[in-house]
Amino acid sequence: MITLTVNGTDHALDIDPSMPLLYALRNHLKLNGAKYGCGLGQCGACTVIVDKRPVFSCLVPVSAVGKRAVRTIEGLGSAEKPAxxxxxxxxxxxxxxxxxxxxxxxxxxxxxxxxxxxxxxxxxxxxxxxxxxxxxxxxxxxxxxxxxxxxxxxxxxx
CATH class of the missing domain: 1.10.150.120 ([2Fe-2S]-binding domain)
Incomplete structure (x- = not known):
């Protein structure tokens, strides 16, 4: 069991620890803002913030996130009140x-x-x-x- 803190909410996920963060976000948490672009960390379409630093989520296994906070575009603002x-x-x-x-x-x-x-x-x-x-x-x-x-x-x- 992996626990990810995404946009201020803890999520317990029964996933492979080597799964890229991008797949956990998109496939398990249904947060589809980050996109799969190249899968090689060369385009940045999958960029999210982990502990205040931008990272290519296609390259980061969920096990490497640990207790650090993950922030996605869904956690910034809303249509009514954009960041x-x-x-x-x-x-x-x-x-x-x-x-x-x-x-x-x-x-x-x-x-x-x-x-x-x-x-x-x-x-x-x-x-x-x-x-x-x-x-x-x-x-x-x-x-x-x-x-x-x-x-x-x-x-x-x-």
Missing amino acids: PIQKAFMDQQAAQCGYCIAGMVMRAQALLDERPGANEEEIRRHMQPNLCRCGTHMRIVAAIVQASQTMAGKGAAV
Whole structure:
């Protein structure tokens, strides 16, 4: 039996300890925000936050999570009350196909949790591991800059 704390809730799962976290989230907890992209940790579509750090959930076995908290896109905000990063992605129309967006949002959230007010250079460097095949990187960066300014209390740049 494996216990995972996901979005503040403990879940006891009867699963193989070597199962990737991504499969536990999607197949057992029905949290489908994180996507299977490459399965090799090269695209970032599966990014979630584990203990305040962005991780590729396709590479992390559930046994490696231990008691550390897991945060997924489902734990950020809601349609009625989106988190600042989610609102910024909507404002900047940063999604095209949307496949990479949950991973992008989670990697960005990890940065902004640690460093609200991050500048564009820090954002670009932090976001490098995540890919958008549609090419909306400029809008994604603009959204993260907007959220960064909002979270730092500088207002939103639109």
